[in-house]
Amino acid sequence: MPEPIIQLKDLEITYNLGKSNEYKATLGVSLEIFPGEFVAFFGPSGCGKSTIMYSILGVLPPSGGQLLVKGENPYSFSPEEMVSFQTKTIGIIYQAFFLINSLSVIDNVALPQIFEGIQPAKRRKWALELLKRFDMDKQGEKFADNLSGGQSQRVAVSRSMVNNPDILLADEPTGNLDSTSTKQVMDSLEEINIKDKKTVIIITHNAAQLAYCHRVFYFKDGKLLRTVPNPEKKQIAKIDKQKILVTELDKLSKIFPYSTPVELKVKSLVNYITQDLNFDQLLRLESFTKLMVERKIEKTDFKKMLMARFHEGGIGVSEDVANTMAEKVSIILHESEDVRRFRRRFMDNNFFARENKIIDRMTEYLEEMFQAKPIPIQKKRLKELVYDRIAGLNDVEIFENTLRASLEEGGLNLTRKQARVVTLHFEKILIQGIDSESQGKH
Ligand code: ADP
Numbered sequence: 001m002p003e004p005i006i007q008l009k010d011l012e013i014t015y016n017l018g019k020s021n022e023y024k025a026t027l028g029v030s031l032e033i034f035p036g037e038f039v040a041f042f043g044p045s046g047c048g049k050s051t052i053m054y055s056i057l058g059v060l061p062p063s064g065g066q067l068l069v070k071g072e073n074p075y076s077f078s079p080e081e082m083v084s085f086q087t088k089t090i091g092i093i094y095q096a097f098f099l100i101n102s103l104s105v106i107d108n109v110a111l112p113q114i115f116e117g118i119q120p121a122k123r124r125k126w127a128l129e130l131l132k133r134f135d136m137d138k139q140g141e142k143f144a145d146n147l148s149g150g151q152s153q154r155v156a157v158s159r160s161m162v163n164n165p166d167i168l169l170a171d172e173p174t175g176n177l178d179s180t181s182t183k184q185v186m187d188s189l190e191e192i193n194i195k196d197k198k199t200v201i202i203i204t205h206n207a208a209q210l211a212y213c214h215r216v217f218y219f220k221d222g223k224l225l226r227t228v229p230n231p232e233k234k235q236i237a238k239i240d241k242q243k244i245l246v247t248e249l250d251k252l253s254k255i256f257p258y259s260t261p262v263e264l265k266v267k268s269l270v271n272y273i274t275q276d277l278n279f280d281q282l283l284r285l286e287s288f289t290k291l292m293v294e295r296k297i298e299k300t301d302f303k304k305m306l307m308a309r310f311h312e313g314g315i316g317v318s319e320d321v322a323n324t325m326a327e328k329v330s331i332i333l334h335e336s337e338d339v340r341r342f343r344r345r346f347m348d349n350n351f352f353a354r355e356n357k358i359i360d361r362m363t364e365y366l367e368e369m370f371q372a373k374p375i376p377i378q379k380k381r382l383k384e385l386v387y388d389r390i391a392g393l394n395d396v397e398i399f400e401n402t403l404r405a406s407l408e409e410g411g412l413n414l415t416r417k418q419a420r421v422v423t424l425h426f427e428k429i430l431i432q433g434i435d436s437e438s439q440g441k442h
Pocket of ligand 1: 023025047050
């Protein structure tokens with residue numbers, strides 16, 4: 001594996017150091033980014049994402065810990081070396097574009113090359129080539145203030161590449177754009193990552209954009225809470241495979257590598273509802289449950305099949321047991337539809353306001369399982385937990401531990417048993433809601 005291109009070790013950045021309003025914006029952040037990676041700094045507003053990005057750019061010196069870019073500490077550079085570092089090693093694009101309105105599009109892109117002493121004709125030619133790549137060459141002679149937001153950002157992308165830097169920093173690059181322009185800009189960044197083999201770091205709080213990334217660094221309150229590899233991307237960094245295990249489905253697929261995804265889902269549900277059934281009854285139960293998972297029968301049919309005697313093709317459980325089983329399966333399957341909807345839009349990068357409704361509904365399903373009516377802070381934390389789990393940003397252990405942790409510790413203060421029940425239920429919903437095409441193929 002190559003050496004990291006960026007290394008942060010116990011990084012601390014403090015604003016107004018030594019003054020009465022001193023503020024530690026990041027606390028002991030350690031991470032490594034490898035050449036050719038596309039990563040996101042993700043997390044709620046104010047969690048320190050920009051602070052870290054600007055520290056990497058060389059404009060915010062750390063107050064503690066270590067920051068290395070290409071093995072060197074930029075804060076040890078002379079002023080001349082720093083200028084060269086910022087022009088040749090790092091390109092940056094901002095949410096607000098920062099184009100110069102009184103210059104043409106071509107001159108905006110060519111501008112950084114003036115400082116490099118490159119001849120005007122050569123500068124313009126190179127700027128035009130870059131603009132062409134991002135489909136902006138036809139607007140080359142326009143003034144920058146005549147462009148739409150999406151066009152402005154594509155000019156800014158071209159400008160960021162003009163000195164052929166190794167690293168591209170993007171601070172909420174699509175924050176001001178509509179969905180079509182967002183996709184164009186994200187696709188451009190992906191192309192820069194894949195074709196030009198540049199390392200791309202993007203700050204975002206739009207979860208849909210995480211699908212572009214190899215890894216996501218998830219920050220909260222100035223700390224790196226976790227690093228989440230994207231299972232859909234071939235990883236560059238060395239990843240502990242265990243950490244990619246997102247659901248029980250993945251685990252089952254390791255134990256039963258020969259099973260199809262549907263069979264795995266069936267096994268998961270059958271594990272859940274099995275009581276004192278013998279092997280033959282279990283096999284039959286699996287086949288009935290499969291029909292439910294595939295939505296080929298309704299709850300009432302399922303219940304009848306469970307209650308029918310064995311020699312009549314059923315399982316022969318009592319009405320009570322059949323009721324419980326049918327109820328559990330149909331609740332999970334019904335609730336999992338929301339997971340499926342959410343994940344589809346998440347994967348299709350089509351993740352906008354309406355998703356909140358899905359998260360709200362999922363949160364309500366789980367709240368119903370609480371012993372007492374949840375208080376507002378529990379509701380808020382449960383919603384965050386549900387979002388993170390569905391988006392693949394936390395694992396089952398964090399989910400359950402947070403449910404159990406006290407309110408002071410940032411948890412929901414559920415009993416151990418309650419936390420277990422809610423977690424188990426949610427995991428079952430998650431498994432059923434994951435599209436079979438992308439899972440269980442190991
Ligand atoms: P994010 O990019 O995740 O939204 P920031 O890195 O901008 O977060 O900010 C992290 C924290 O540092 C916030 O609490 C913010 O108020 C604080 N902060 C940012 N810039 C300054 C500054 N120049 N002076 C003091 N505090 C700041």
